[in-house]
Structure formats: structure tokens, C-alpha cells
Amino acid sequence: MSTYTTAGAQQQQQQQSSMAHDASSSTDERARFVEYSCGDCDAPVSLKRGEPIRCRSCGHRVLYKKRTHRMVQFEAR
Amino acid sequence: MRVPSQAELQERKRVQIGIETTSNAQSTDFPGHWPGENHEWNLDYIKENLNVKFHTSTPFDSEFSLIGIDTSVANAFRRILLAEIPTLAIETVFIYQNTSVMQDEVLAHRLGLIPLQASRRGLNWMKWYQKPTEEDEGSGAPSDYNCAILRLNVKCEWQEGGLQRAARGETDPDKLYVNHSIYARDLQWQAIGKQAEMFADGPIQAVNPDILIMKLRPGQEIELLMHAMKGIGQDHAKFSPVATASYRLLPTIDIMKPIIGADAKKFARCFPKGVIRLDSVTSEEASELDCKENEVKAVVANPMRDTVSRECLRHAEFKDKVKLGRVRDHFIFRIESTGQWESEDLFLESVKLLKVKCQRMRRGLDAMMN
Ligand SMILES: [Zn+2]
Numbered sequence: 001m002s003t004y005t006t007a008g009a010q011q012q013q014q015q016q017s018s019m020a021h022d023a024s025s026s027t028d029e030r031a032r033f034v035e036y037s038c039g040d041c042d043a044p045v046s047l048k049r050g051e052p053i054r055c056r057s058c059g060h061r062v063l064y065k066k067r068t069h070r071m072v073q074f075e076a077r
Numbered sequence: 078m079r080v081p082s083q084a085e086l087q088e089r090k091r092v093q094i095g096i097e098t099t100s101n102a103q104s105t106d107f108p109g110h111w112p113g114e115n116h117e118w119n120l121d122y123i124k125e126n127l128n129v130k131f132h133t134s135t136p137f138d139s140e141f142s143l144i145g146i147d148t149s150v151a152n153a154f155r156r157i158l159l160a161e162i163p164t165l166a167i168e169t170v171f172i173y174q175n176t177s178v179m180q181d182e183v184l185a186h187r188l189g190l191i192p193l194q195a196s197r198r199g200l201n202w203m204k205w206y207q208k209p210t211e212e213d214e215g216s217g218a219p220s221d222y223n224c225a226i227l228r229l230n231v232k233c234e235w236q237e238g239g240l241q242r243a244a245r246g247e248t249d250p251d252k253l254y255v256n257h258s259i260y261a262r263d264l265q266w267q268a269i270g271k272q273a274e275m276f277a278d279g280p281i282q283a284v285n286p287d288i289l290i291m292k293l294r295p296g297q298e299i300e301l302l303m304h305a306m307k308g309i310g311q312d313h314a315k316f317s318p319v320a321t322a323s324y325r326l327l328p329t330i331d332i333m334k335p336i337i338g339a340d341a342k343k344f345a346r347c348f349p350k351g352v353i354r355l356d357s358v359t360s361e362e363a364s365e366l367d368c369k370e371n372e373v374k375a376v377v378a379n380p381m382r383d384t385v386s387r388e389c390l391r392h393a394e395f396k397d398k399v400k401l402g403r404v405r406d407h408f409i410f411r412i413e414s415t416g417q418w419e420s421e422d423l424f425l426e427s428v429k430l431l432k433v434k435c436q437r438m439r440r441g442l443d444a445m446m447n
Binding site for chain 1: 166167168169170171172173174175176181182185186188189190296303313315
């Protein structure tokens with residue numbers, strides 16, 4: 001990930017804190033869960049390791065894993 | 078020294094257009110071509126003969142004539158307009174989430190092509206972004222003076238009661254979902270460092286807010302961050318400031334023998350509207366032309382609107398009565414801006430850039446001689 005700097009040192013600090021994404025803070029408590037969505041009723045399902053693969057609201061056993069929140073860099077070309 | 082007549086000079090710079098040929102396309106006004114004539118490059122001569130005439134001038138679309146200049150120079154302006162005037166465009170896209178049906182790279186490419194606009198002062202203040210190099214550690218860092226940050230965060234959801242309406246057969250996305258379409262207006266610029274001050278009189282935003290970037294359906298989400306940088310058209314077409322800049326030579330239509338009556342009407346139909354006018358023949362002309370008074374006669378009204386389709390040359394009755402051509406040193410420029418700069422400013426900028434390039438060339442020559 002690219003860091004962003006400005007001419008002024010004060011601004012620099014501000015920048016880096018704003019650029020650092022909120023991913024680090026929220027991942028801690030949610031790290032053990034993986035997000036899925038139900039193949040039948042489309043409800044969000046979050047599962048821990050060892051839990052049965054099953055939708056909580058309709059019981060459907062096919063779940064789709066969601067794309068993770070990982071950043072991918074692209075050139076706009 | 079021989080001085081050619083005005084008529085001869087005019088004939089020399091006339092490109093002749095036949096049914097299937099063009100001739101006399103090459104310019105000949107350079108030293109050594111015409112024996113005994115002086116065609117040395119002369120600043121006073123250029124100053125006296127150069128002429129600029131505006132035809133239409135709207136902020137982002139202008140048409141004007143540049144008269145009395147060589148093709149090499151006119152073409153240099155055109156090429157500079159296309160490829161060497163810097164503009165701001167989205168260059169890097171950091172995608173955090175994209176659950177839409179559009180692939181990441183396609184989305185990034187689409188974002189790059191969106192024309193941006195901003196305060197002139199701010200754009201002039203912004204500098205080039207240099208890519209990081211292996212030799213220089215820590216180089217190529219984006220900063221407030223060479224990079225603008227834009228964000229796009231949209232999540233599509235069902236409207237209140239949308240699901241029920243869909244079950245009843247409703248298909249209009251406006252009545253079912255929120256945020257089902259992402260437009261260029263949804264790009265949010267985030268001022269960094271000195272940018273807030275420099276772009277005070279014009280934030281960075283899309284020129285055309287209604288460009289549809291993509292469509293979403295409930296549950297799909299876009300979250301990304303963009304870096305916009307300055308670049309030139311030579312590097313990528315998205316940096317080109319024009320939605321094309323082109324020129325054409327002024328067409329000429331010379332009616333050698335009068336075209337009268339039904340022929341005149343047919344002749345006028347060979348050209349786009351407004352090129353040929355039909356005048357009625359006056360009494361003194363009638364005896365001269367050997368026709369009745371008040372018959373119509375074809376007259377060239379506005380050759381500039383001609384497309385030079387050569388249609389008139391296909392008809393045997395006009396073949397020897399008309400001569401088509403173009404004026405070699407009359408360039409009708411058309412500059413259509415993408416919106417970051419005004420068309421007129423763009424042309425002036427191209428002149429400025431050519432001047433800078435000439436000065437650089439001269440410095441190089443000076444260094445070579447010493
Ligand atoms: Zn379910």
C-alpha cells in the first residue's frame with residue numbers, strides 16, 4: 001500500500017493516520033469469523049471454525065464466501 | 078529579383094482536386110524552388126500574413142481559421158494539442174471491496190477515462206508525479222502537490238418494501254433499490270495538505286456528472302480509493318485534453334462556365350446545404366449568358382461548408398464547368414475540449430509549448446557549437 005506524504009511534517013502525520021485504513025482496528029474481533037451469504041435466502045451468515053455449514057435463518061447448506069476486504073491496487077489504464 | 082503576381086501566388090497554394098486525383102499538394106514556398114525568387118523565412122512576412130479568424134467559440138468547442146502558415150507548423154500545434162498538454166486524470170485505483178459484476182481491472186480502466194475538472198490555479202500549481210525508481214529509495218511518493226485523492230464508496234440495498242414490490246412483478250430499479258447506479262458525480266474528492274487552499278475556487282470533480290460508471294444490485298458494494306495525477310496524452314489517451322483537435326483545408330469551388338436553370342438546381346444538390354446559392358439572372362447578364370431573364374444561376378455562397386465529396390465531378394454536364402480545390406495554407410481548426418481547459422486556452426497552450434520546444438532546440442544547438 002502506498003503511503004502519502006506532504007511537504008509539512010504536521011500534515012504528514014495527519015496524512016498517514018488518515019491513509020492507514022480502519023482495517024486494523026475492526027479485524028481483531030471479527031478475525032475469527034468468516035462472512036458468507038446464503039445460497040438460498042441471501043442472508044448474511046458468519047461462521048467460526050468447526051461450526052456446521054448451514055444458514056441460520058433457512059437452514060440451507062450451500063453458502064457463498066464473500067470477497068475479503070483486502071486492498072488490490074490497479075493502474076487505471 | 079522576380080516577384081510573382083498575386084494571382085500566381087494564389088494558384089501556387091491551391092491544391093487541385095480531380096475526380097480521382099489530388100495534385101499540387103506540396104508547398105513550394107521555400108528557398109531554391111522558384112528560380113530568382115526569394116522565399117527565405119522572414120518574421121516580418123509571417124507577421125503580415127498570419128491571420129486568425131474565429132467561426133464558433135464556445136468554452137469547450139471552438140472552430141477557427143489559421144491562415145498563412147505552413148502545414149508543418151499547423152500540424153505541430155495539432156499534435157501538441159492531442160499528446161503534450163498535461164491534464165489531471167485518475168491513475169491508480171486501490172480497490173478494497175468490489176462485489177459487483179464488473180471486474181476490478183475493467184472498473185479501474187473506466188474510472189481512468191472520466192474527465193476531471195478543477196480550479197485553474199490548482200491545476201497549474203500541481204506538478205508531475207514521478208514513479209518510484211529502484212536506485213532512489215523512497216522516491217515516487219505521492220504528495221499533495223502531485224496527487225489528488227478521490228474516493229468511491231457505494232452500497233446497493235433494497236428500498237423499503239422493495240422486495241415485496243419485486244415479488245409482485247415490479248422491475249423498475251428506481252422503485253426497488255437504493256444506489257443501483259454509480260455516476261461520475263459520486264466520486265468524492267478529499268483535499269490533502271495545501272490542496273484545500275489551492276483548489277478553493279474549484280474542487281476536483283467530474284466534468285460530466287452524469288457518466289454512468291456501473292450498475293449495482295442489492296448486496297453489491299464498491300469501496301475504493303483513487304489517486305489522480307497529471308500526465309500527457311503521449312503516455313495514455315485519458316490524459317489528452319481534447320476530445321479531438323483536427324484541421325481541414327479550406328475547400329474552393331470555382332465555377333468556370335455559368336451553370337443555369339435546371340442544371341443549377343442539380344449542381345446545388347451535389348453539395349451540402351448552404352454551399353451553393355441560386356441567384357436569378359439579371360437582364361444585362363441574360364444577353365451575355367444567352368439565357369432568359371429570371372432564370373436561376375449557381376453561385377458559390379460558402380465553400381467552407383463543403384465536404385469535398387466531389388459529387389459534382391461525377392456528372393458529365395459539370396465536369397468542365399467547375400474546378401475543385403483547397404487552399405494549402407488555410408487551416409480550419411476544430412478543438413473540442415474534454416472540459417479541463419477551455420478550447421481557446423488549449424490552442425494558446427499548444428503555441429506556448431511549441432515555443433518552449435524551439436527554445437530547448439536552440440539551447441541544444443548552442444551547446445553543440447560551443
Ligand atoms: Zn438462508
